[in-house]
Amino acid sequence: xxxxxxxxxxxxxxxxxxxxxxxxxxxxxxxxxxxxxxxxxxxxxxxxxxxxxxxxxxxxxxxxxxxxxxxxxxxxxxxxxxxxxxxxxxxxxxxxxxxxxxxxxxxxxxxxxxxxxxxxxxxxxxxxxxxxxxxxxxxxxxxxxxxxxxxxxxxxxxxxxxxxxxxxxxxxxxxxxxxxxxxxxxxxxxxxxxxxxxxxxxxxxxxxxxxxxxxxxxxxxxxxxxxxxxxxxxxxxxxxxxxxxxxxxxxxxxxxxxxxxxxxxxxxxxxxxxxxxxxxxxxxxxxxxxxxxxxxxxxxxxxxxxxxxxxxxxxxxxxxxxxxxxxxxxxxxxxxxxxxxxxxxxxxxxxxxxxxxxxxxxxxxxxxxxxxxxxxxxxxxxxxxxxxxxxxxxxxxxxxxxxxxxxxxxxxxxxxxxxxxxxxxxxxxxxxxxxxx
RNA sequence: GAGGGAAUAGCUCAAUUGGUUAGAGCAUCGGUCUGUGGCACCGAGGGCUGUGGGUUCAAGUCCCAUUUCCCUCCCCA
Numbered sequence: 001x002x003x004x005x006x007x008x009x010x011x012x013x014x015x016x017x018x019x020x021x022x023x024x025x026x027x028x029x030x031x032x033x034x035x036x037x038x039x040x041x042x043x044x045x046x047x048x049x050x051x052x053x054x055x056x057x058x059x060x061x062x063x064x065x066x067x068x069x070x071x072x073x074x075x076x077x078x079x080x081x082x083x084x085x086x087x088x089x090x091x092x093x094x095x096x097x098x099x100x101x102x103x104x105x106x107x108x109x110x111x112x113x114x115x116x117x118x119x120x121x122x123x124x125x126x127x128x129x130x131x132x133x134x135x136x137x138x139x140x141x142x143x144x145x146x147x148x149x150x151x152x153x154x155x156x157x158x159x160x161x162x163x164x165x166x167x168x169x170x171x172x173x174x175x176x177x178x179x180x181x182x183x184x185x186x187x188x189x190x191x192x193x194x195x196x197x198x199x200x201x202x203x204x205x206x207x208x209x210x211x212x213x214x215x216x217x218x219x220x221x222x223x224x225x226x227x228x229x230x231x232x233x234x235x236x237x238x239x240x241x242x243x244x245x246x247x248x249x250x251x252x253x254x255x256x257x258x259x260x261x262x263x264x265x266x267x268x269x270x271x272x273x274x275x276x277x278x279x280x281x282x283x284x285x286x287x288x289x290x291x292x293x294x295x296x297x298x299x300x301x302x303x304x305x306x307x308x309x310x311x312x313x314x315x316x317x318x319x320x321x322x323x324x325x326x327x328x329x330x331x332x333x334x335x336x337x338x339x340x341x342x343x344x345x346x347x348x349x350x351x352x353x354x355x356x357x358x359x360x361x362x363x364x365x366x367x368x369x370x371x372x373x374x375x376x377x378x379x380x381x382x383x384x385x386x387x388x389x390x391x392x393x394x395x396x397x398x399x400x401x402x403x404x405x406x407x408x409x410x411x412x413x414x415x416x417x418x419x420x421x422x423x424x425x426x427x428x429x430x431x432x433x434x435x436x437x
Numbered sequence: 438g439a440g441g442g443a444a445u446a447g448c449u450c451a452a453u454u455g456g457u458u459a460g461a462g463c464a465u466c467g468g469u470c471u472g473u474g475g476c477a478c479c480g481a482g483g484g485c486u487g488u489g490g491g492u493u494c495a496a497g498u499c500c501c502a503u504u505u506c507c508c509u510c511c512c513c514a
Binding site: 007009012044065067084114116117118119120121122283294296297308319321346349351352378380381382383384385386387388389390391397399401402403413415418420 | 438466467470471472473474475487489504505506507508509511512513514
């Protein structure tokens with residue numbers, strides 16, 4: 001009927017997760033779950049579609065129009081596939097803002113789509129752990145989120161030589177720009193883009209770019225001074241009371257008294273793209289020279305709930321994507337090889353035994369919670385069956401041929417040590433549990 | 438959106454200036470060997486050379502287009 005087959009590749013920028021891939025993904029999301037739940041966070045989830053306006057309202061319309069997958073549904077509603085989780089979290093909190101108990105500690109693991117050109121560390125579909133803490137704004141909130149971030153990465157065996165959390169503050173950044181650099185609002189927009197270029201371009205190209213964008217030479221010099229200064233130095237330059245400076249210095253004051261100090265540093269060049277951030281912002285960097293890039297980040301958003309309801313709820317959170325993180329785990333060789341082990345049982349079969357005997361054995365194991373399969377291959381030579389078990393990473397094989405059955409026995413074979421143990425068929429489960437583990 | 442590289446068996450790769458029937462290793466399957474797997478030997482299957490055009494007596498190889506993948510930039514997390 002068909003002279004042409006359909007292509008088997010997945011849609012551009014998306015991945016097929018075969019069992020081998022799922023094992024890795026499930027492994028690290030399970031670890032992440034364990035960490036965030038140890039901090040008292042509860043899992044939640046929203047729909048994959050939201051009204052387009054939910055994203056358009058806050059992420060900057062240009063970005064949204066270019067990167068969000070959107071369409072009109074049959075009821076003429078303008079819908080979007082979620083490009084991130086935070087607006088959904090804000091919407092759900094707003095919907096129950098009266099009855100909800102604060103602080104809200106929520107997390108989710110979900111997939112997102114953005115229409116981007118795929119490249120290293122960035123695809124069109126990605127999975128992300130999202131962690132949000134909502135209620136009031138305050139030092140203890142900021143510190144807790146920071147601590148969750150650091151402990152997440154540490155959970156995988158990473159130490160302070162592998163990653164660093166760079167911290168800045170939106171209000172502080174604006175204050176410094178206004179008071180120290182004397183930048184006009186228009187100039188600030190240009191400079192916020194220059195920050196990123198500064199680390200990528202050679203110095204002369206970078207300054208040239210700034211000049212071309214209309215920044216006077218004197219301000220470029222002052223900007224350069226600012227980038228070289230410490231937090232306290234910069235804060236001292238500010239004349240009035242700076243809320244941003246206080247938020248930053250308070251946070252670092254607490255960090256220095258706890259175990260987080262080695263993992264954190266102030267970095268004035270961290271700005272973050274999302275427009276809704278208002279206070280402290282965080283960005284986790286891979287310190288490997290081969291992969292010097294931002295792993296994930298987040299920050300405080302004061303006004304997001306206000307999009308949906310008149311309510312004084314501030315939030316802080318971060319998104320932790322699987323693509324960049326898997327790169328991180330691979331470059332630092334933090335993925336254990338034993339996650340590909342099967343941890344199950346293979347029941348080998350023989351032609352001189354009625355098949356129902358194997359079904360009975362399999363059922364007994366399964367009902368008592370032991371994962372097992374019966375060998376299905378056409379070639380029932382024993383060696384072949386053991387080879388199959390080995391290639392599947394199965395740890396135990398059970399041998400019950402006509403000889404064993406007539407003597408009321410079963411042989412349990414440990415595939416790695418090759419040791420065999422005879423146990424009575426009548427006491428099979430009881431005795432097998434002593435061996436299995 | 439801009440630029441560069443790549444695409445041949447399930448995987449990793451060969452194939453002389455364009456020249457017989459596109460090969461090898463690994464993997465799979467079968468056998469040596471229906472009752473004990475990592476070894477060895479023998480054998481088999483598996484390809485419209487990403488797709489569509491063009492040049493030529495002749496295209497995996499050259500040209501054009503297209504799709505996808507990788508990398509860099511832009512943008513941005």
